[in-house]
Amino acid sequence: MSLKIKNLSVSLGEKQILKDISLEIKPGTIHAIMGPNGSGKSTLAQALMGNPNYKIQNPKSKIQINNKNIINYGPDERAREGLFLAFQNPTAIPGVSVANLLKTAYQLVKSKNKESRHKVGIRDAVNAHSSQTASGHNPALSVWQFNEMLVEKAKKLGIPQEFLRRSLNEAFSGGEKKKLEMLQALVLEPKYAIFDEIDTGLDVDALKIVAKAIDELKKTGCGVVVITHYQRILKFAKPDFVHILVKGKIVASDGGKLAQTVEKSGYKKWSEN
Amino acid sequence: MTQFAQPITSGYQYGFHKPENYAFKAKKGLSQKTIEEISWHKNEPDWMTKFRLDALKIFYTKQMPAWGGDLTKIDFNNIYYYIKPIGKKAKSWEELPKDIKDTYDRIGIPEAEKKFLGGVSAQYESEVVYKSIQNTLSKKGVIFLDMDSGLREYPDLVKEYFGKLIPPADNKFAALNSAAWSGGSFIYVPKGVHVELPLQAYFRINAANMGQFERTLIIADEGSFVSYLEGCTAPIYTTDSLHAAVVEIFVKKGARVRYTTIQNWSTNVYNLVTKRMRVDKEGIGEWVDGNIGSKLTMKYPSVYLMGKGARGEVLSVAYAGANQHQDAGGKAIHFAPYTSSKITSKSISARGGRTSYRGLIQVFPHATAAKTKVVCDALLIDDASRSDTYPTMDIRHSDVQVEHEATVSKIGDEQLFYLLSRGLKKADAEAMIVNGFIEPIVKELPLEYAVELNRLIQLEMEGSVG
Structure with a gap:
């Protein structure tokens, strides 16, 4: 049981960005990936989630979730296998609320093993007005229960309830967007979650809340990858492993203390090689 | 409803009768004789016969619009101009095209409704619903009839308003409708009366409403309110290729009318509709217009803001899929001071479909302190699809606040x-x-x-x- 990345080489356009990355993330552990700007951190996140703009270079490249190779899976299939990505810059989707998205996504991700039914989908109005419809798709939770769970998790993150009905990532501050990404992770309960610079744009209080949530995910057995420039989030969400990514390669891997080394002396030591 | 009991000339049947009762069927093609026959079969007053014949002359002299969509394929001689709507519908469920039946199944429409929408059933149950609504309405003095019955029962009221807002000479298809009209709704709401439930053509189910050349007239007297809904989102199957309706609405002082249409004609239909509202002092006129079906739709609901402080709004949403062209939008004409208008248009083009926003804002010199806002957004699903915007603004003075926003976007990767x-x-x-x-x-x-x-x-x- 683990998320295994084997010999992952990735290019964007003509340019090769990741070179032969191998990592193993076990359930219930936190891996931090640190590195200077342009080292390929976000590329790693996007490639893991299956962004079609990023091309896999090496035919030997593998991404395995619990021994199943998902390297040829589309992003939606990866999500249904239990992978989650919190975006660095989540895009705005006018007219689509986080509540609406999560209602649909929850049904799909959670009922993964059952062949998803034809009409599962975009029917906020129906779902909101007829618990029968939605509970038909997801016997585990009624619409009412789902909403209650959503509101409770939002509250934990300090997200006002009205935000749940507003258009996704539209007219939200940077910090609010990051919290909404975190909320999605908490609701969808992925097996493995990647947080791409979730700490940027957060004030100290928000940072603590988000780090606490990451820690909570870890405790429920989620394997976590935290991509960051700074050590400060790692003070609250203590990593079991730290990997240094420079020019598309992992140049060092060690325990949590490595982050402190970076904090003190930067990446020079690895960049010069 | 007295007309149900009256013996009716020839085979033309009003109301809820069995399809096999419809005996009369006019020949294909348009002629003075056809129009005279229509009027005679309906036992209409002379003024209406004359109105129709005059309109026919205008139709002959008017040019086809050279703008908008491609109208060259319409063959006016290959159309039945008078035929009971029930009679022209598919006779059995089995005869309906498979894609239409499949869509009904997938949307999950109940069996009885499916048959009605497919034009198979006269749906007798709905007669009961209609009659109970009629009872409630008539207590308040509200008239809600099909247009043919309206003309028979309230000839003077109809004569006062009919064709006054959209005269036959307005455009070629208004002329055609004026000559050949059948069905549609006639609504009168007395002073100060608020009709709480939206009136739905759906309830007034005698299929005349779904005719090719339906004619709707709504008069909302001072301080009244009414909301009217027509159409439905399930595809309406028809073998006719031309739908040319006219809707005239009079919103008197302080009254408010909202007219909602969802159009989903099958994709062989040319849908060419003229809709206009006249809004008097402090009245509010609103169009909510959704176009999903048809081969070509050309429809620009308009508000004529005649009285001080009158308000008009047009909300238009259009979807064009493969082989479809939705040329839609709205018009607002400001004739009086302190009038305000807003046009919001959202269009989606997919699979090579084409949408066009076409709009007109006119502000006349004495319409001081007028306000108008136009927002039109287009969404393209793929590279094969197309969207255009044709906004026209004609502002005749400077004391006016004008806003215009337009966006075209693709579904982003x-x-x-x-x-x-x-x-x-x-x-x-x-x-x-x-x-x-x-x-x-x-x-x-x-x-x-x-x-x-x-x-x-x-x-x-x-x-x-x-």
Whole structure:
């Protein structure tokens, strides 16, 4: 049981960005990936989630979730296998609320093993007005229960309830967007979650809340990858492993203390090689 | 409803009768004789016969519009101009095209409704519903009839307003409708009366309403309120290729009318409709117009703001799929001071479909302190699809506040990837983006319409993904 990345080489356009990355993330552990700007951190996140703009270079490249190779899976299939990505810059989707998205996504991700039914989908109005419809798709939770769970998790993150009905990532501050990404992770309960610079744009209080949530995910057995420039989030969400990514390669891997080394002396030591 | 008991000339039947009773069927093609026959069969007053014949002359002299969509394929001689709507519909469920039946199944429309929508059944149960609504309305003095009955029962009222807002000479298709009209709704709401329930053509189910050349006239007297709904989101199958309706609405001082249409004709239909509202002092006129079906739609609901402080609003949403062209929009004409108008248009083009926004804002010199706002947004699903904007503004003085916003966007790869990464399949993700795009208009629709529209978008997206 683990998320295994084997010999992952990735290019964007003509340019090769990741070179032969191998990592193993076990359930219930936190891996931090640190590195200077342009080292390929976000590329790693996007490639893991299956962004079609990023091309896999090496035919030997593998991404395995619990021994199943998902390297040829589309992003939606990866999500249904239990992978989650919190975006660095989540895009705005006018007219689509986080509540609406999560209602649909929850049904799909959670009922993964059952062949998803034809009409599962975009029917906020129906779902909101007829618990029968939605509970038909997801016997585990009624619409009412789902909403209650959503509101409770939002509250934990300090997200006002009205935000749940507003258009996704539209007219939200940077910090609010990051919290909404975190909320999605908490609701969808992925097996493995990647947080791409979730700490940027957060004030100290928000940072603590988000780090606490990451820690909570870890405790429920989620394997976590935290991509960051700074050590400060790692003070609250203590990593079991730290990997240094420079020019598309992992140049060092060690325990949590490595982050402190970076904090003190930067990446020079690895960049010069 | 006295007309149900009256013996009626020839085979023409009003109301709820069995299809096999419809004996009369006119020959194909348009001529003075055809029009005279229509009027004679309906036992109309002389002024209406003359109105029709004059309109026919105008129709002959008017040029086809050279703008908008491609109208060259319409063959006026290959159309039945008078035929009982029931008679021209499919005779049995089995005769309906498979794609139409499948869509009904997938939307989940109950069996009885399916048959009615497919034109198979006269749906006798709805007669009961209609009559109970009629009882409630008539207590308040509200008239809600099909246009033919309206003319028979209230000839003077009809004569005072009919063709006054959209004269036959307005355009070629208004002239055609004026000559050949049948069916449609006639509504009168007395002073100060608020009709709480939306009136639905759906309830007034005698299929005359779904005719080719329906004619609707609504008069909302001072301080009254009425909301009218027509159409439905399920595809309406018809063998006719031309639908040319005229809708005239009079909104008197302080009154408010909202007229909602969801059009989903089968994709062989030319849908060419003239809709106009005249809004008097401090009145409010609103059009909510959804176009999903048809081969070509040309429709620009308009508000004529005649009285001080009158307000008009047009909300238009259009979807054009393969081989479809939706040329839609709205017009607001300001004749008086302190009038305000807003036109919001949202269009979606997919699978090579084409949408056009066409709008007109006119502000006349004495319409001081007028305000107008136009927002038109177009969404393209793929590279094969097309969207154009043709806004016209004619502002005759400077004391006016004008806003215009227009955007054209494609479903972004980023948006799509974001939703996919949450586990949504491509069709679901696209449908979610599209439904989000039209949400500002859909939320104005009655819930059942909104739900069906969202589901239809979902089906269309599944189709486009293959």
